[in-house]
Amino acid sequence: MIRAGRTAVGRRELAGVLGLKWSTFDRTKPHTAADFPLPVSSEGALVLLWDLEQVEAHRDGRPQPVIPAVDREEDLLDRREAALLLDVKPRSVDSYKTDPGLADHVVVVGGVEHWPRAAVLAYAVGRGAMSAPSGRPKGSGDMVPRDLLPGRIAELLDANPAVTAAHAVDVLGISTPAAQRHLQQERAARIVALMRTEPGLDAEGAAERLGYPPAVRRAALKAAQELYEAS
Incomplete structure (x- = not known):
């Protein structure tokens, strides 16, 4: 950091x-x-x-100054460090970072996106306590607010790449079309992110690596291709 x-x-x-x-x-x-x-x-x-x-x-040729070890709100965290603070996987941060709570505070250093610790902590408070990977997100009995949906969908995919739209409907209280749309968008975003991380890896290979089942792969691949070409 x-x-x-x-x-x-x-x-x-x-x-x-x-x-x-x-x-x-x-x-x-x-x-x-x-x-x-x-x-x-x-x-x-x-x-x-x-x-x-x-x-x-x-x-x-001078002695190197020591970098402070005490955490401060102004510390700048990259996606891995933000993920650690949020108790999620780094790829989840790729979804969260479009939220104004993070997007409005992003600082790019050397081509790398960072966020102030205070902004990450505030975002964590705003979206509620993180659920354990295998558990039901806290407060999911009612419909999740629209601005929090991408983060909650990302949590479900972190826990199970093959999660179904029906499960998302049950857990998040959203409609089936909304669940299908958000799952497809998140899967596509992760496919593109993996392709960029590993040059030479195609969309099909990325989907396989991410553990997406054949039943949902076709739609995710199409969305990923469109996203990749548009970026």
Whole structure:
């Protein structure tokens, strides 16, 4: 994460801080040296970021300043860190982030989306306590408000990729057409996200990897293809 009051840089910016042309940086990869500051990106992140103060200290031969370890509301969290705070899988955040509660607070650093800890916590409170993967979402006896539906649908798919529209109707109190539509949209979004994460993987392979049953795959694949071409 990017701690409150700190500045993070990606590889392109890193080259400039070190006074290197991009071609030289890309060839020599100084950031892989054993004594180079560690990235501040979450574990498993595809795009790495570094703390600017630590990089400058390393460049100048000075002791590296310690990054604060105390959580603050102004800390910036990437999708994995936001998912951990919300107790969901990272791909669920891909659905949640279109909600104004998160979309209005997004901060892009080095091409990576981040959200202030305070915004993530407020979003968690607004959408209610998270349910356990195998349980019924809290307060699901009545119809779920429209703005919370994408998040609740994402929870159901996290728990069971083969979840049926009938189950969503029973759990969320929504109509069958709404359940079918939202499940199809969420499955399509996850197919596209996986295709972008793994270049060379086609939509059919992504759907298989995600565990979508043949009965729902055709509609999800069509929606995914349209989404992929439109993006």
